[in-house]
Amino acid sequence: MASNIVWHEATVQKKDYRQKNGHRSGVIWLTGLSGSGKSSIANTVNKRLYEKGINAYVLDGDNIRHGLNADLGFSPEDRKENIRRIGEVAKLFADSGTIVLTAFISPYQEDRDRVRNILPADEFLEVHVDCPLDECEVRDPKGLYKKARSGEIKGFTGIDSPYESPESPELTLHTGEWSEEECTEQVLHYLEEKGWI
Known part of the structure; x- marks a missing residue:
């Protein structure tokens, strides 16, 4: 890291964005196996927030790997860097007064905790999208489990690479x-309870 850089304090602060928007901001971190429903739930929650006039945005794993993280593979080191970025x-979005769903x-x-630790304690919600592996394999929306089982894909999470379930998530969606609608309602209810919306 360069030693000749200095943080520039913004004139418009997070509190100003929040006041203008009329709601809190923060990161809703959806984690779970491929096919568990993370992206579907994130997008449905985002749509509902949008309909309520709330500034929100979805950062999706596959979409990010088309641009910002196109240079990363799926080795443990690259996965770590993917989540760090x-x-x-996500922190920048939260600082701009936006609710970001990842x-x-x-x-x-360890990687999820690292993200939690760069944010204030009340701005990170870890949501475990908990779906049994066999159900994810039945769904297999991208055909990835089939490829992993046949050996076409190596290091696939849940098959030959580990998935560490959250130790103490704020919310678990079964x-x-x-x-999907029931899970969406759970997330929205939690946000209301916590005073984010």
Whole structure:
């Protein structure tokens, strides 16, 4: 890291954006296996927030890898860097007064904790999108589990690469049992309870 850089304090602060927007800001970090429903839930929650006039945005794992993180693969080191970058981007969104929903497998607790620790304590909500592996494999929306089982894809989370379930998430969504709409309502209810919206 360069030693000749200095943080420039912005004239318009997070509190100013929040006051203008009329709501809190922060990061809703959805983590879970591929096919668990992270992206679908994030987008449905985002749509509902948009309809309420709330500034929100979705950062999706696959979409980010098309641009910002196009240079990263799926080695443990690259996964770590992927989550580090996303954490920093999500923090910027929160600083701008936006509620940002992230949908990333983010398999390692250490990496999720690192993101939690760069934000104030009340601005990070870890949401475990909990779906049994066998159900994710049945869904297999991108055909990735089939490729992983056949050996076409190596290091696939849940098959030959680990997924560390959150130790103490703020919210757990059981997508093997609950519908997308029920999960959306759970998230919105939690945000209301916490005074974010």
